[in-house]
Amino acid sequence: MSTPDALLEVENLRVDFRTDDGVVHAVDGVSYAIKTGKTLGIVGESGSGKSVSALTMLGLTRGKRTDVSGRILFEGRDLLTLPDEELREIRGDDIAMIFQDPLSSLHPFYKVGYQLMEAVQMHRSVSKAAARDRAIDLLELVGIPDPHRRVDAYPHEFSGGMRQRAMIAMALANEPKLLIADEPTTALDVTVQAQILALLEDLQQRLEMSVILITHDLGVVAEIADEIVVMYAGRIVEHATTERIFATPQHPYTWGLLKSIPRLDTPRNENLVPISGRPPSLINRPSGCHFHPRCPYVRDQHKRVDPRLQAVPGEPGHEVACLLPVPLRKQVWQGLKAGQTPDELSALIRAKPEPEPIAAAQPAQDAGP
Amino acid sequence: MNANGTPLVEVRNLVKHFPITRGVIRQKKVGAVKAVDDVSFDVIKGETLGIVGETGCGKSTTARLIVRLLEPTSGEVRFEGEDITKRKGKALKSLRREMQMIFQDPYSSLNPRKSVGSIIAEPYAIHGLEKTEGARKKRVQELMDTVGLSPEHYNRYPHEFSGGQRQRIGVARALALGPKLLVADEPVSALDVSIQAQVLNMLRRLQAELGLTVIFIAHDLSVVRHMCDRVAVMYIGKIVELAPGESLYGFPRHPYTGALLSAVPVPDPVGSHRKRELLTGDVPSPANPPSACRFHTRCPKAQAICSEHEPALVDKGGGTVAACHFPLTREEADSRLPAVLTGIRADGEGAEGAEGATQAPQAGLAP
Numbered sequence: 250m251s252t253p254d255a256l257l258e259v260e261n262l263r264v265d266f267r268t269d270d271g272v273v274h275a276v277d278g279v280s281y282a283i284k285t286g287k288t289l290g291i292v293g294e295s296g297s298g299k300s301v302s303a304l305t306m307l308g309l310t311r312g313k314r315t316d317v318s319g320r321i322l323f324e325g326r327d328l329l330t331l332p333d334e335e336l337r338e339i340r341g342d343d344i345a346m347i348f349q350d351p352l353s354s355l356h357p358f359y360k361v362g363y364q365l366m367e368a369v370q371m372h373r374s375v376s377k378a379a380a381r382d383r384a385i386d387l388l389e390l391v392g393i394p395d396p397h398r399r400v401d402a403y404p405h406e407f408s409g410g411m412r413q414r415a416m417i418a419m420a421l422a423n424e425p426k427l428l429i430a431d432e433p434t435t436a437l438d439v440t441v442q443a444q445i446l447a448l449l450e451d452l453q454q455r456l457e458m459s460v461i462l463i464t465h466d467l468g469v470v471a472e473i474a475d476e477i478v479v480m481y482a483g484r485i486v487e488h489a490t491t492e493r494i495f496a497t498p499q500h501p502y503t504w505g506l507l508k509s510i511p512r513l514d515t516p517r518n519e520n521l522v523p524i525s526g527r528p529p530s531l532i533n534r535p536s537g538c539h540f541h542p543r544c545p546y547v548r549d550q551h552k553r554v555d556p557r558l559q560a561v562p563g564e565p566g567h568e569v570a571c572l573l574p575v576p577l578r579k580q581v582w583q584g585l586k587a588g589q590t591p592d593e594l595s596a597l598i599r600a601k602p603e604p605e606p607i608a609a610a611q612p613a614q615d616a617g618p
Numbered sequence: 619m620n621a622n623g624t625p626l627v628e629v630r631n632l633v634k635h636f637p638i639t640r641g642v643i644r645q646k647k648v649g650a651v652k653a654v655d656d657v658s659f660d661v662i663k664g665e666t667l668g669i670v671g672e673t674g675c676g677k678s679t680t681a682r683l684i685v686r687l688l689e690p691t692s693g694e695v696r697f698e699g700e701d702i703t704k705r706k707g708k709a710l711k712s713l714r715r716e717m718q719m720i721f722q723d724p725y726s727s728l729n730p731r732k733s734v735g736s737i738i739a740e741p742y743a744i745h746g747l748e749k750t751e752g753a754r755k756k757r758v759q760e761l762m763d764t765v766g767l768s769p770e771h772y773n774r775y776p777h778e779f780s781g782g783q784r785q786r787i788g789v790a791r792a793l794a795l796g797p798k799l800l801v802a803d804e805p806v807s808a809l810d811v812s813i814q815a816q817v818l819n820m821l822r823r824l825q826a827e828l829g830l831t832v833i834f835i836a837h838d839l840s841v842v843r844h845m846c847d848r849v850a851v852m853y854i855g856k857i858v859e860l861a862p863g864e865s866l867y868g869f870p871r872h873p874y875t876g877a878l879l880s881a882v883p884v885p886d887p888v889g890s891h892r893k894r895e896l897l898t899g900d901v902p903s904p905a906n907p908p909s910a911c912r913f914h915t916r917c918p919k920a921q922a923i924c925s926e927h928e929p930a931l932v933d934k935g936g937g938t939v940a941a942c943h944f945p946l947t948r949e950e951a952d953s954r955l956p957a958v959l960t961g962i963r964a965d966g967e968g969a970e971g972a973e974g975a976t977q978a979p980q981a982g983l984a985p
Contacts, residue, residue: 294810408900438672443881468883509815511844523815527780
């Protein structure tokens with residue numbers, strides 16, 4: 250999948266961690282691309298590989314016990330094969346990252362201003378005074394009141410929202426082309442979350458950045474992402490524009506995510522539809538479709554055959570890795586939207602004869618041992 | 619305060635100030651964090667009362683005061699008509715059988731060195747109930763079954779369970795003594811999204827089956843709406859609005875409630891496009907709260923009187939009480955709500971309001 254105007258392309262990325270308990274298949278053949286100035290949302294639960302794929306981009310998973318394969322092309326260069334020194338030049342300059350927990354990502358011992366200046370001076374040969382001015386500008390840019398005074402404050406003197414703003418300021422210090430935000434608002438209150446999201450959107454438009462937003466909150470991605478990738482057990486299970494993910498989701502896991510969260514607009518008395526079971530271990534992944542132990546619509550075949558990410562007919566740009574036949578998927582989602590339970594719908598499916606071979610799918614190659 | 623039914627818990631003028639001290643040897647009190655400052659409300663038998671608010675608003679402190687994990691500075695908590703804030707010794711111990719708590723973090727609230735069976739049986743040991751081992755084991759296994767754990771896992775240890783299952787263990791332990799009141803402090807916020815629904819559904823089912831009264835604390839407004847009959851909104855130690863769920867989410871009266879609802883991200887790219895009201899700045903420190911109405915520093919509708927006279931909780935009809943000199947009008951409320959909410963209501967009464975709402979009163983934003 251080569252995208253002409255892509256800023257960054259991830260191709261068939263695999264990340265394995267060798268541990269004493271076995272090999273953790275954290276990311277397993279993931280491909281996506283980000284266009285300039287767009288926002289890609291990566292959604293998934295803990296352990297779905299969403300953060301690891303982003304960390305790998307910046308070389309933060311490199312180590313003796315890590316096996317990485319595939320390609321991550323950024324402006325024509327493969328970040329995976331880049332030597333550490335060259336990667337360090339990109340990191341914090343062209344690609345910057347915001348982490349979930351602002352308190353543990355800021356150094357408690359140094360003033361916020363000093364940490365910002367360090368980010369500037371790392372990549373630009375400017376005087377100390379100029380770097381300090383830049384730090385003040387940055388704090389102002391992210392909406393910290395009284396930046397001339399705050400530049401000399403320590404992280405503990407900032408509130409949670411202000412720390413996250415300081416983190417964003419640091420990430421923006423060198424006007425990166427790509428910003429990776431890993432759960433940037435998870436630790437924050439809703440009102441502060443709304444402020445931070447509005448800030449990110451505004452800055453993105455002004456600086457024409459591309460943004461990768463990693464989150465488990467479908468509400469957050471619905472607000473600001475252009476495209477969404479849904480990850481499960483180290484793989485992409487669905488990829489589409491934000492509108493399509495919410496209007497015509499195709500994967501049972503996506504349905505589960507959409508139906509299991511209480512929303513402000515669903516009837517109060519309706520029971521939520523939970524996804525049964527729990528996320529799988531990435532060491533011993535289930536055979537066939539990794540989602541099959543939790544999928545209400547599972548058939549025998551799905552336990553053996555490994556689904557590949559495939560285009561949804563009639564919906565350009567929408568890809569899904571599911572073995573259910575397309576018309577059936579449509580029918581199930583319509584049923585779910587109308588308030589039918591997965592149990593009712595799976596009974597409906599079971600009533601139909603199981604189709605012959607699943608033409609598009611390939612046999613399982615690397616399902617867990 | 620004015621809901622129908624018999625109150626199980628009546629909270630009256632509850633205050634909790636944590637002292638701020640200076641000095642190492644001779645500690646001098648130099649101030650106080652006013653975590654809960656003159657809070658009054660009732661919890662009706664059989665209802666779920668939600669308490670929402672941002673970090674540091676005093677919602678967890680209120681819960682801990684009610685179950686007597688903290689001593690109030692002043693004020694009363696009446697349980698079945700009797701003040702429990704002065705109880706000691708045996709009387710306090712017997713109170714523990716009536717009210718139980720579920721904690722936020724299922725990892726730190728279970729003793730890792732005890733088996734699940736003995737964790738759930740601990741309340742019986744403390745209170746000297748179910749004396750024979752067989753009877754105790756049978757009760758524990760019944761409880762495990764009630765909360766959706768397999769009774770065979772009786773001898774396993776907490777680390778062998780996932781987050782959602784651990785939270786179920788916490789619930790089983792809380793239910794062991796057959797309490798009348800269950801206080802749940804952020805019971806799902808530490809869980810994965812796909813697991814949250816399992817625990818929420820279970821809590822709703824148990825409440826219906828056992829006729830429990832529940833105080834449900836959360837910062838997630840969608841979860842609270844789903845779980846609660848009535849909702850109290852707290853801001854820096856005070857209740858600013860208390861209303862039946864439908865009214866609070868349909869027509870918030872306090873500007874702070876409006877701002878909270880406006881900030882909730884809606885998982886629907888079509889239904890969420892509306893101008894949102896952003897509060898500026900951060901929550902002021904509860905050690906030094908703003909004068910009079912504590913929200914006036916961030917309130918888009920604040921006027922001079924708001925910093926001079928503290929508004930009282932006033933009945934706004936339909937069971938809603940709000941503490942505000944200038945409560946939101948219907949149009950202002952609609953402009954703050956996510957489009958999906960006004961959309962639902964637009965079928966009924968407030969159709970005109972929803973129409974012009976999206977652009978109109980954006981003017982009232984904080985500077």
